[in-house]
Amino acid sequence: MVRTIIRAAGRYLVLGVVLVIMLFPLAWMFRVAFMSPGSSIALGSLFTGDFTLGNFTDLFVSGSIGRYLFNSAFVAAVVTLGNIIFCFMVAYVLARRAGFWMKAFFATVVLVLMIPAHILIVPLYVLMLKTRMYDTYWALILPWLVYPIGIFLVKQYLEAIPPSMEEAARIDGAGEARILLTVVMPLCKPALAVLAIQAFFTNWNSFLFPFIFVSREELRTLPVGLAHYQGQQAIDWQHLMAGSAVAVLPILVLFVFLQRQIVSGITAGGIKQ
Amino acid sequence: MSQSRLTALILLSPWILSFLVFWLFPLVYSLVMGFTDYRLVARDWTWVGFDNYRSLLQDGAFRSSIENTLVFVLGTVPVTTILALGMALLVNRQFPGRGLFRAGFFMPSITAIVVIALIFTNLYQRGGYIATLAEMVGVTPPQHGWLYNEGTALYAIMAMDVWMAVGYYMLIFLAGLKSIPEELYEAARIQGAGQLRQFFSITLPLLRPVALFILVINSIKSFQVFIEIFVMTKGKFDTASMVYFVYETGLTTAFQFGYASAAAYVLFVIIALFSILQFALLRRRQSLW
Numbered sequence: 001m002v003r004t005i006i007r008a009a010g011r012y013l014v015l016g017v018v019l020v021i022m023l024f025p026l027a028w029m030f031r032v033a034f035m036s037p038g039s040s041i042a043l044g045s046l047f048t049g050d051f052t053l054g055n056f057t058d059l060f061v062s063g064s065i066g067r068y069l070f071n072s073a074f075v076a077a078v079v080t081l082g083n084i085i086f087c088f089m090v091a092y093v094l095a096r097r098a099g100f101w102m103k104a105f106f107a108t109v110v111l112v113l114m115i116p117a118h119i120l121i122v123p124l125y126v127l128m129l130k131t132r133m134y135d136t137y138w139a140l141i142l143p144w145l146v147y148p149i150g151i152f153l154v155k156q157y158l159e160a161i162p163p164s165m166e167e168a169a170r171i172d173g174a175g176e177a178r179i180l181l182t183v184v185m186p187l188c189k190p191a192l193a194v195l196a197i198q199a200f201f202t203n204w205n206s207f208l209f210p211f212i213f214v215s216r217e218e219l220r221t222l223p224v225g226l227a228h229y230q231g232q233q234a235i236d237w238q239h240l241m242a243g244s245a246v247a248v249l250p251i252l253v254l255f256v257f258l259q260r261q262i263v264s265g266i267t268a269g270g271i272k273q
Numbered sequence: 274m275s276q277s278r279l280t281a282l283i284l285l286s287p288w289i290l291s292f293l294v295f296w297l298f299p300l301v302y303s304l305v306m307g308f309t310d311y312r313l314v315a316r317d318w319t320w321v322g323f324d325n326y327r328s329l330l331q332d333g334a335f336r337s338s339i340e341n342t343l344v345f346v347l348g349t350v351p352v353t354t355i356l357a358l359g360m361a362l363l364v365n366r367q368f369p370g371r372g373l374f375r376a377g378f379f380m381p382s383i384t385a386i387v388v389i390a391l392i393f394t395n396l397y398q399r400g401g402y403i404a405t406l407a408e409m410v411g412v413t414p415p416q417h418g419w420l421y422n423e424g425t426a427l428y429a430i431m432a433m434d435v436w437m438a439v440g441y442y443m444l445i446f447l448a449g450l451k452s453i454p455e456e457l458y459e460a461a462r463i464q465g466a467g468q469l470r471q472f473f474s475i476t477l478p479l480l481r482p483v484a485l486f487i488l489v490i491n492s493i494k495s496f497q498v499f500i501e502i503f504v505m506t507k508g509k510f511d512t513a514s515m516v517y518f519v520y521e522t523g524l525t526t527a528f529q530f531g532y533a534s535a536a537a538y539v540l541f542v543i544i545a546l547f548s549i550l551q552f553a554l555l556r557r558r559q560s561l562w
Contacts, residue, residue: 008368015363019377022440025392026380028402042400086287093284105285112296114548118497118516119537122523122530123299123306146291176280205385207500212524223387227504230391237395244388251383259376262383266444 026248033242041237055242065243067218068225072247075140075210075221076203082141083199084192087150092184094151095158096166106155112148121212128213139213140221144203150195153265157191158184194265197258204251222247307535313528325535335536337511338518345431345514346495353435353442354487358480360439361446362472375447379440386437390504393433394420426510430501438494442487449483450476482554489551496544515540 032041033056035049059065094106124143128134133142165187169179185192207223214220220228226243255262307325311318329335364375381389396403398418407414415422419429453476461471499516506512508521519540523533 011363011368012370015374018360018363019374022378022381022436024402025389025396025436026384028396029388029392041395042405086291089284090288093281097281105288108292108296109288112292114545114551115296115300116493116497116541116544116548118499119519119541119544120296120299120303121516121520122533122537123303124295125524126302126306126530127294127299143291143295146287151288201383205383205387207385207387212520223385226391227387230394230504235395240391244391247388248384251385252380255376255380255383263444266441 029241029244029248032237033245035238037236037238039238055239056246059239059243059246063239063243064217064220064225065222065246068220068222069246071140071219072204072221072223073250075137076200078141079144079203080196080199082145083147083150084196086146087154087195088185088188088192089180090146090151091154091158092180095155096163109148109151113152118208121208124209125212133213135214135216135219137219140210140219143209144199147195147199147202150199153195153198154188154191157188161187190261193258193261197254197261198265200254201251201262303534303537306531307538309531310529311531313530318531321531325532326539328532329536329539334513335518338513338515341427341511341513342496342498342515344427345434345498346492348428349431349434349438349495350488350491353438353491354484356435356439357442357487358446358484360443361450362476364443365447365450375444378443381437381439382441384437386500387504389433389437390501393429394505397429420505421510423510426506427512430505430512434495434498434501438491442491445487446480446483449480453479486551486554489547489554493544493547493551496540496547 028046031046031049034051034053035041035045036052036054037058039045039049041049090105094102094109125134128139133139165183166179169183174183205223206221207227210221211224211227214224217228222243226240226247229240229243308320308322309318310321310324360378364371364378393403395401397420398404399414399416401418404414404418415425419425457475457479458471461475466474497516498514499520502508502512502514502517503520508514508517513521515536519533519537522529522536
């Protein structure tokens with residue numbers, strides 16, 4: 001009896017230490033975000049320091065963070081919606097038809113999954129310049145409307161569902177568009193949910209491409225805005241962390257509600273950034 | 274063309290367009306540019322054959338970027354994998370509060386890298402928390418903190434990266450642990466095998482495919498490290514990675530598109546080898562789970 005208690009206590013002690021290590025930096029960010037500018041952020045003042053919403057009002061009223069927030073939300077929402085629609089369309093055909101061409105198309109999806117996107121920064125930058133998409137929302141949205149991993153996920157899911165419902169609908173005389181929207185899409189909901197979450201998270205957190213495709217301040221997303229802010233001379237940590245908190249909070253809230261889908265997306269061989 | 278074929282083509286068109294414009298074209302374009310002296314400001318460009326690749330061999334900055342990237346990959350990937358396995362074992366069994374710990378461990382993995390890099394920039398500074406803690410145990414940080422100091426900067430970034438990635442791979446290990454049948458452990462217990470023996474004879478061998486998969490995908494990701502280096506040191510203090518080199522030569526000051534493209538292709542070949550390995554493992558894994 002005593003031994004089990006000691007063992008359990010030991011386990012929780014280890015777990016607790018690891019949890020503190022994993023969460024401290026994020027907790028620190030949230031705490032500093034609420035401290036008034038110029039105040040000490042040294043050890044101890046975390047507990048004794050003041051508590052103000054001033055940094056956030058500064059950022060939203062006189063700073064541009066409202067604009068960054070809008071850009072992040074707008075771009076991520078459009079990209080997510082695009083992925084739900086387009087990946088579904090493509091995956092449906094690839095899952096339900098056979099033959100040489102289908103194999104060839106799927107091979108391109110797999111091929112792209114193996115290409116490290118970061119090596120394409122130069123040609124994509126030139127492409128954006130030449131097509132005049134540079135410095136527009138198009139540059140932030142168009143390249144990411146069809147994530148290959150999304151096609152992969154939905155196709156795998158569809159292949160596990162027998163096509164009997166679609167065939168029944170077809171015999172009843174339903175058109176292809178109607179079958180897709182009212183029969184197949186509802187069946188795919190779990191896979192599409194996983195895809196939507198991945199698309200949203202990936203896009204919300206992404207930095208490199210939004211950073212190189214855009215130079216106008218009005219088009220910066222939150223991560224890009226934060227990086228530029230940090231690039232200025234003396235760092236004002238209280239404001240910078242308040243801005244960071246704005247970037248992190250939506251993701252944390254979504255995570256709390258959608259934990260199960262996020263985990264299943266990862267274990268299905270998903271991507272993060 | 275039959276109507277059914279036309280429907281298929283329409284449904285496939287988003288991918289066909291996206292593949293051609295945003296993947297195939299840049300890939301080919303980049304290969305071609307690598308053999309030219311194309312730059313942003315130059316009106317004209319000429320073929321230079323393998324000159325860019327030859328210059329890369331001579332370029333000290335490129336060589337040190339390869340070195341830094343290798344140090345980064347070889348240093349972070351094994352450590353992350355081992356810690357992720359340890360954490361997965363810690364939260365695998367059922368106990369009160371398990372969900373909370375799992376979620377907490379995973380949280381850094383869903384936070385934007387930019388934000389994490391900003392936080393650690395402060396924590397690593399002289400007077401920052403990590404530095405203060407180190408002083409408490411008798412380790413004196415360098416004058417400007419670990420980040421603004423050649424010789425420690427890269428390792429500081431690597432440590433942060435392990436912290437950031439470990440929860441993600443823990444989840445993949447957890448899925449692998451779930452797939453090990455409980456009967457195996459029962460049989461081992463009946464035969465009198467202790468916990469340690471069970472771990473080395475059952476858990477570890479059966480986790481091998483998952484561990485291998487994690488090693489490969491983490492390597493591929495780590496070879497592309499850029500954001501944390503950009504935010505924290507701007508490539509200074511001997512931290513520039515290969516992607517950073519591509520960015521710096523291709524998209525800043527001189528905008529040497531040709532030269533940067535050649536460098537990117539070298540990186541591409543390295544990662545492609547790992548990716549092929551990844552796909553082979555992924556196919557095997559699907560039949561496993």
